[in-house]
Amino acid sequence: MLKLSKKIQGLPPYLFLEIDKAKRRARAEGRDIIDLGIGDPDQPTPKFIIEALARAAMDPANHRYALDQGMPLLRSAIGDWYKSRFNVDLNPETEILPLIGSKEGIAHFPLAFLNPGDLTLVPDPCYPPYKGGTILAGGRPYLMPLLAANDFLPDLKKIPLAARKKARIIFINYPNNPTGACANDKFYTELIEFAVKNKLIIISDLAYSEMFYDGYRPRSLLEFPGARQAVIEFHSLSKTYNMTGWRVGWACGNPQLVAALAKVKSNIDSGIFSAVQLAAVAALSGKQDYLQEMRDLYRQRRDCLVDGLKCLGWEAMRPKATFYVWIKLSAKVDAISFAAHLLQAADIVATPGVGFGRWGQGYIRMALTVSEDRMKEALRRIKKIS
Ligand SMILES: *Cc1c(COP(=O)(O)O)cnc(C)c1O
Numbered sequence: 609m610l611k612l613s614k615k616i617q618g619l620p621p622y623l624f625l626e627i628d629k630a631k632r633r634a635r636a637e638g639r640d641i642i643d644l645g646i647g648d649p650d651q652p653t654p655k656f657i658i659e660a661l662a663r664a665a666m667d668p669a670n671h672r673y674a675l676d677q678g679m680p681l682l683r684s685a686i687g688d689w690y691k692s693r694f695n696v697d698l699n700p701e702t703e704i705l706p707l708i709g710s711k712e713g714i715a716h717f718p719l720a721f722l723n724p725g726d727l728t729l730v731p732d733p734c735y736p737p738y739k740g741g742t743i744l745a746g747g748r749p750y751l752m753p754l755l756a757a758n759d760f761l762p763d764l765k766k767i768p769l770a771a772r773k774k775a776r777i778i779f780i781n782y783p784n785n786p787t788g789a790c791a792n793d794k795f796y797t798e799l800i801e802f803a804v805k806n807k808l809i810i811i812s813d814l815a816y817s818e819m820f821y822d823g824y825r826p827r828s829l830l831e832f833p834g835a836r837q838a839v840i841e842f843h844s845l846s847k848t849y850n851m852t853g854w855r856v857g858w859a860c861g862n863p864q865l866v867a868a869l870a871k872v873k874s875n876i877d878s879g880i881f882s883a884v885q886l887a888a889v890a891a892l893s894g895k896q897d898y899l900q901e902m903r904d905l906y907r908q909r910r911d912c913l914v915d916g917l918k919c920l921g922w923e924a925m926r927p928k929a930t931f932y933v934w935i936k937l938s939a940k941v942d943a944i945s946f947a948a949h950l951l952q953a954a955d956i957v958a959t960p961g962v963g964f965g966r967w968g969q970g971y972i973r974m975a976l977t978v979s980e981d982r983m984k985e986a987l988r989r990i991k992k993i994s
Contacts, residue, residue, distance in 0.1 A: 618743045620736070623963040627947055631957050642986045644974040645957035647785060647932065649850040651905070654898050657849060660890030664883035674879030677870055678706030678858075682885045686843075686858050689892040693817075694828040702863040705870050706888075708880050710815060710844040710857035713869060715741035716876065717840065717859075720868035721776050721809060722747035729771070729778040731762050733786055733964030733971075735813065738779040750775060753967040756936070760789035764802045772806045781813040783826055786964045786973040787934045788927025790824065796832050803838045809865060812841045815857075818848040818899055820929040821907045830861055840865040847931070848899065849891045856880055856888045906931050909976040909983060916987035920994055924974075931976040934961070943972055954989035 627645070634641055652658075664670050677683075683700035690698050698704050707713035715737040718728060722745040730738045730749040739749045750771045752762035762780075780799065782791035803810045812829045820826055829835045844857035859869055880888075910926065913933055917924040923936040935958075937946055943960035950956045950972075959975075961968030978986075 615744055615746065620739055620743075623944065624959065626944070627951065627957065627960070630948065630951055634951060634955060639955050641951075641955050641957060642978060642982050642989075643957045644978060644986065645959045646977060647847075647975050648852050648977060649847060649902075649931075650977045650979075651850050651902070653850045653854070654891075654894075656894055657851070657887050657891045661854075661883050661887035664886040667883075670882035670886070672882075674882045674885065676874050676877075676879050678704075678880065679882065679885045679889075682706050682889050685889040685892045686860070690828075690860065694831055696828060696830045698830075698860050699863070703860055703866055705859045705866045705873075706880055706885065707842075707857045707859055707873075708877060709846065709855040710813070710842040710859070711737050712855075712877070713857065713859045713873075714738065714811065714813060714842050715744070716872050717811060717865075717869050718742050718745035718747055718777060719872045720865075721745075725774070727771055727775040729762075729767060729775050729808070731779060731781065731784075732966060733961055733968030734779065735781060735785050735815075736964070738781075738811075739965075742777075747776075751965065751967070754784070754787060754789070755967070760784060760787040761791060761795050764798060772808075775806070775808055777809045777811055778803060779811045779813070780829075781815070783816040783819065783927070783929030785816065785930060786932055786959070786961060786968065786971075788925060788930045788932045789934075790826060790928050793827070793832075796827070796829055800829070800832055800834045800838060804834060808838065810835075810839045812839055814841055815844045815847055816930040817843065819903065819906060819931055821903060821910065822928055824928040826929055836862055838862065840869070845888055845891055850902075851891070854884055854887070856884050906976050909978075909980055912980050912983050913974065913976065913987070916984070917990075920987070920991055933974045933976065935972050935974065937970050937972065939970070941970070943969055947972055949993075950990075953993045954986070956986050956989060 683704045687700040718741045724746045726747045727750045728742040732751040742749045754760040840861040846852040914924045914926045943962045947960040959973040961971030
């Protein structure tokens, strides 16, 4: 018999499996499914980025192995974008590393720092690679519950001394997937203090830094004093420029942390397709007014969905950032059964919160990735079954 490694066996179960299967079955039956389940933009990549890719793809110079550490042109475009967005200077030589999507970097990073039995401090619910990357590197995730009572921020004071001593890394993700919560300056200041005191590396995942509304603007941890000694930050073009399928993002921050990740990756991949790198340069250095159009679109959808759900008596949170609406179910309703019921009775896909971790139990997540018309149709169907 083939026996899987202990690490693979130790990965959390994939709880969306049943929902995925049911969704496929329903589609095969020809039912008109409204999919609010996936965090993948429905709009196309802006045309000027596609054109940059097409031009670059025609050039044979771009057909060969790319540089592992990314093109100098891309690293400097990232540095310029970062400076204009956060007013933070990054050295493109040592403090920026392009990635084949940020997920890859997040999942590989723990390999550079964990020894067997080491802990990482992981928010729960969370984006799954924080736990997966930890376990694949031989470590163990220590869960920090994200609770409504604490605005979905981890309560650092509650982390026991024994866990702090064994931990090497703390994962943070604001604006947050799946809750839509945002961090404030006080939390970031305390987080840096906590990390320095406990000799922890902070991984800050900023995948949603550009998806914000109502005058709110997420900050980078690297804007805060002392951050440069402890922080590696992960960015992605996926959500910002509707480029999830293209696979491009970057890590930046402390040069030793960036170099360690580069060392891991040099044993695994051989860089990003150069034509994609040049398209990323076009995205980051082109006109950014497209971003405001996207924000307006998501904000309108958010208000349509949240207002509609509230009218029906649902407890839906209105996020200041991200394209996720986090919805509290009434007490004792199991999130997986509720999602199954929505699909069965209303042909609507939503993600059960417990799929992101046990502290997501009692919630479901809806993504703002369908048109307002479809959202209104979803609301009509929900009304019918409630
Ligand atoms: C979508 C997402 C990412 C982006 O992943 P890519 O690999 O860059 O596409 C990273 N973190 C979170 C929390 C996400 O939701």
